[in-house]
Amino acid sequence: MAEDQNQHKILTTSDNDDKKMIRREVEKQRRMQMSILCSSLRSSLPFDLIKGKRSVSDHIGEAANYVQILKQKINELEIKRDKMKEMVSSSRVETGNELSADPSSVVKCVKIDLIPGGVEIVICSGLEDYSSRLSDLMKIILQEGCDVVHCVTNQVNGKIFHTIKSEVEDLAHLNLARLQNKLDHAILLSR
Template structure:
């Protein structure tokens, strides 16, 4: 009987040691997973938010703040989107046309091409009753994007207004054509 108790004690000690080893392994895996997740979170944040901050709790706090900032931006963009939809709908009702499935089709064209030492922008701002002014387009091109306008021609063909603008750009390799195109399209849509 003493031997049975001895064997039972040894087996419980072994089980206890095995349980400790298993718990240690599980905890090690959990810490590794947390480290990977924190690293992923840190890489998702803008660099200016994590600059100089070393602790994980600082990064998590900044991530929570950043999520709130992004939520506010989403709300602002939703308001702008709704405003654009309302403007487009009201302009379509005034003209008696139906609203197209793609609102960007209201802007007939904004075409931007790289040319030597700059860009050529061709804009068809729609019909002659469009309230878009050339000066508003120039503000975007010159003031916001930093281009130097060297040539501008405006033509009216079949009731549509075409602006051809040639401008010089300091560094065309770092110039974002897509951003300029989006700004011009939005400006034309807002002017309707």
Template sequence: MAEENQHIILATTNNDEKKIIRREVEKQRRTHMSVLCASLRSSLPLELIKGKRSASDHIGEAVNYIQILKQKINDLQVKRDRLKQKVNSSLVDTEIEPDHSGAVVKCVNINHIPGGVEISICSGFAERNSPLSELMEILLQEGCVVVSCVSTNANGRIFHTIKSEVEDLTRLDLAKLQHKLDHAILLSRQLYAG
């Protein structure tokens, strides 16, 4: 009988311990869910959660908000692609040559820098001979002393960035320089095509 009572006491103690453990686990789960819901609430715009008190309302608003954000992302991607196309078409003056089916790029951009000018040139496709030496000659003729020249090949095109010093910037005719550089690039294309 004493053994039977001891067994009942042990079983009751084990059940009580299991209940306490379950309660503690449930309490931790609720605390964790409460922290997560508070974090979700803080991530949502105030106008979406105004007046809504339950966690399920906040979760529903979060789902709607995610859909709105996805739509905004899609719209921004479309806008970005349009802007990229606009930028590419405005930076690149294309000409179709009779001997070639593709477009040939011509782009000269001249900017003032302290003590001189920086000239950015897209001289054409990489498989063509670049008229860089002719362009350097033109710069020297116009009174520009070349300080640096960086050439890069991107998307099959050759780009040059030339920095030059100019003793007297008031004597440098930028429009004339641009015309000469454009003409040299166009001439080199015609020679290549012919």
């Protein structure tokens, strides 16, 4: 009988040891996962918020503050966007250049993609007479250092698509954001 009790104690001790090892392993995995997540969070923050040696709780606090700052910036940009929309619509009314009620008459997009050796610009619009303003856009493209080599205009479902392919000598010196801005601005003014 004493042997049975000793054997039972050994089995119970063995079970407890197994449970402890499992718990230890689970905790080790949890700590590793938390470490990975904290590193990811730290890499997402701007450098000036994490410079110097700080604790994980400091980084989490800075991340929370940074999220609030980004929310505030988003709100400010939304307000700015709404004001700009109001200015554009009021300037159209003042000049008598209101857009028609037909939503297909509004320029939908200017998309610029890098292609080998240059850029491809696609302008999608619904304006029937928009082709007459294509020369203004070509001038902007040339001013930005692009040599137009191919231009195709297609009409699909009442929308006009201009696809302009151009070569660029040095893509590193081409400012795509400025080109996009100038084209958008030219299209906005031409309406």
